[in-house]
Amino acid sequence: MTPLVQFTVSGLAAGGLYAMVALGLALLYQGTRVLSFAHGAYATLAAYVFWDLYPAHAALPVALPTALAVAVAAGIVTERLVIRPLGPSLLTAVVATLAVGDMLTFAVVKVWGTGTRTVAPLVTRPTVIVGRIILPAHRLLILAVAAGVAAAMSLLLRRSRFGLAVRAAAEDPVALRLRGVSPTAMATFAWAASAGLSGLAGILVTPILGLGPFVMTLVLIRAFTGALLGGLTSLGGAMAGGLLVGVVESHLQSRTSYPGAVEAALFAVIVAVLLLRPHGLFGRPEPVRPAPFAGGGRRLPRPRPLAGLAARRRALLGAGLVGTATVAAAASGEYWSFVAAVAATYAVVGISMFLLSGLAGQLSLGHAALMGLGGFTAALLTSRAGWPYPVTIPAAALVAAVGAAAIGVPAFRIRGLYLAVATLAFGIAAERWLFRLTAVSGGSEGVGLPPMSARSLLGLSVLLLAGAAVLARRVAATRGGSNLRVLHHDETLAASWGINTGRAKLFAFTLSGLLAGAAGGVYAGLVGHLTSEVFSAERSITLVAMAIVGGLGSVGGVVAGAVLFSLLPEVLHGAAQWLTLVDSAILLAVILLLPGGLAQLWTPAP
C-alpha cells in the first residue's frame, strides 16, 4: 500500500509539470489550432536563463520574471515571424514549430554548450513525512505551483475578455471574428501564455532532470501525450491527462527497469484511448478540416523557370540528371558512391512520404521507425538467418508494410494532428523499446552486417529509386492516387463519391511502408551496423523536413529534397555543428517563401 501511494504522489509531481505544459499546448490549440513543438525549447531557454541568474546573480523575484519574460518573448516572436505569415495550414505549422524548436535549441547549445549540470532544488525543507510516505519539498512545491496555475488560469479564462475569447474560439472561430475579437491579438495571447507556462515548467523540472539543452524533449513529449489523452479541446482535460501520464510513468518506472517500457506503454495507452475517444477523454469532436497541407496565405512571386516544359519532359530530364549523377558518383570512387547511395535511399523514403502525405494528406512523424522495421529485418535475416543480403530487401519492405498497415488501421478513426502525434509516439516506442529488445538489436550492442562495397549498394539503391519513382507516378496518375487526392481534400466528399476512406488510407500507409522498409533495408547495408539510434524519432523529423523542403506535391520534389539534405553535410564539411541550424533555416525559409517546396521552381501553377 505504502509504495503505491508513494509512487502515485511522486508521479503526481512529475504529472503536475506535464500538466502545466499540456495546459499551455491545449490553450494554444484552442486559440489558434496550432500544435507546437517549439515549447520544449521555450522551457529550455527559460531554465537556462533562470538557473544562470539564480541564486548567484539575482534573487528569485528578479530571476523568475526575467526567465519567464524570455520564454514569453520567444513565443510571441515565433507567432509573429513564423506562424502568422503561414496562414491557416495545419500540418505545415506543426512542421514550422519543429524548425523553430531546433533553431532555439541550437542557440542554447551555442551559448551554454551541450553539457548537463545539476542544480539545487528551490526548496529543500520541509520534507513532509506522512506515515512511511516521504514527500520531498521540491515536489510539493511543483504540485502547489501546478494547482496555483490551474486556479489562476481558470479564473483568467472565466473572467477576462481574452479568456472568454479563447474559450469562445474553441466553440466557433468564425462567430468570434464576427463579434470583433481580433484573432491576431488572441493568437499573441495564446502563444505568450503557453510559452510562459512551458518556461515555468522548465524552471521547476531542472532540479529533478538537470540542466541541459535536450532535457525538455522528454517533458514536451509527455505533455503532448497528456494533452492528447485528456483532449486538446479541453483545458481541464489536458491537465488531467498530464497528471495521468505522470502517475503511469512513475508506477511503470517503479516496476520495470526495462528500456523503453514507459514509451511502449504510453503508445499503447494513447492508441487505445484515441480509438475509443478520437478527441481524447474530455475533448469534444471537432469538424474535419480539409486540405491539411494547404500552402501559406502569403502570395509571393513564384519563379518557375522550367514550368514551360511538359510533365513528361521534366520527368525524363530528372531521370537523366539522377542517372548522370549516379555514373559520376560511381566513377569517383567509394566515398562519393556512398554519399550518392545515401541520397538515393533517402529519395525512396521521400517518395514514400509523397504517397502518404502529398497524396493522402496524412502526416507521419514516425517514418524513421518504418525504415527501422525494414533495416532490422534485413540485418537480422542477413546476419542471423544467413540470407543473401539482396534477398532480404523485399522481406524488409513487407515487414515495414505490415507495420505501416498496423498504424493505418487506427487512422480510420484517429485523424489529422491526433494521428500525427500518435505516429510520433509510435516512432519513440520503436526507437526506445522495440529496437532495443535483445532479440532485435541485442540491447545496446546492435546488429552488424557483412561489409559491402558502396558502389554495389549505389546500384541497388538507384534501382530501388527508379522502381519507386515509376510506381509512385503510376499510382498518382491512376485510380488509387486520385482517390487519395479526394480524401486529402475532403473526407466527407470522398465518402459521398463512394470512396472507402478507410481502405484508401490503408492503401496509402501500406504502400508508403513498403517503400520506407525497402529503403531501410538498403540503408542498413550502407550503415553496416544498426543500433536503435540509427532510426531515432529525430530522424523522422528530418525526413519530414526533407520532403517538405523538396515539395510533397510531386515525386521530383521529394527526390530533390532528399538530394539537398544528403549533400548538405558534404557542403558543410568542417562546420558540421552548424548542420541543424542550416537544416531548420532552409526548412523555415521554404515553408514561408515557397509553400510548394523546391518543386515549385519547376512545376506550372495549379
Place this chain on the structure above:
Amino acid sequence: MSLEIRHLTVRFGGLTAVDDVSFAVEDGDIVGLIGPNGAGKTTLLNAVSGFVAPAAGRVIAGDRDVTGLAAHRRAQLGIVRTFQHGGLVDGATVLQNCIMAQQAAMRTGPVAAAFGWGAGEAKALRARGEDVLTRLGLEAIAGDAVGTLSHGRRKQVELAAAFVRRPRLLLLDEPSAGLDPAETGAMADRLTALQHEAGCTTVVIDHDLRLVRRLARRIIVLSFGHLLADGDWDDVVADPAVVAAYLGRTPGPAETHAAPRRH
C-alpha cells in the same frame, strides 16, 4: 430507386434535430423538402446518405434497409448527394472532378490500375464525364481548375459531378444557394432535363420556393425536426401549421401537437 423513411430520429446531444419522421417516395418521383432554418432538412439528407447515425428509425432505399450501411457503400448503391459547401476538389480540373466522382464504380482496383490494367474502363469514365459536361454546356471549361470558377459555374459543375455517377436516388442540398434569379432559372431547366433523362428518385432542399415548385409537385415540410406537412403544393401552402412555421404566428390549439415551439 424508391425511398422510405420510417420513424427516423436523429439527436445531437440533447438536441433532437429530426424527430420521428416518416415518409415514402416512389421510384422516379421528385419531392421538395422545405422548412425554416434549423428544421432538420440537411440532417435528414445526412441520415439518408449515411453521414449521421440515427438514434432510431430505418432508412430503406429500393428494397434494401441501408440504415447501418457506411456512407461510401450507400454511394456505391447509387445514392448521390450534393453539398451546400464544397462538393468538389478545388485543385483538380472540371473534367478530372467528373472522372474522380465516378471512380468508385470502377472494377479495376487501385493497384491493378497503377500497373496499367483497366485502361478501357478509365477511358469510358472520361467519355462519360465529357458527355455530361457537353450536355450541360460546360465543355469549354472542362480543363479549368475548379478553384478558379465563379460560384454559379461551380454549382453547375457540382450538378455534372452528381449526374456522371448515374444516380438512382438523388439528394440535392440547396442547388440554388448563392445564385441570382437568372442563374436559378437556368439551373432549374438543367435539373429538370437531367432528372427526366436519368429518371432518378429525387429529394431537393431549397430556400427558393419557386425552384422547388417548378421541380416538385409533392412537398414535405419540416419544422424543428417534425414532419409538419406532406402533400401537393397547393394543399401544403394552405396548411395553417405551415404558415405558422414560416411566419412565426403562434399556432392555434389544434396545431400545437404538430408544431411545438421551443421557448
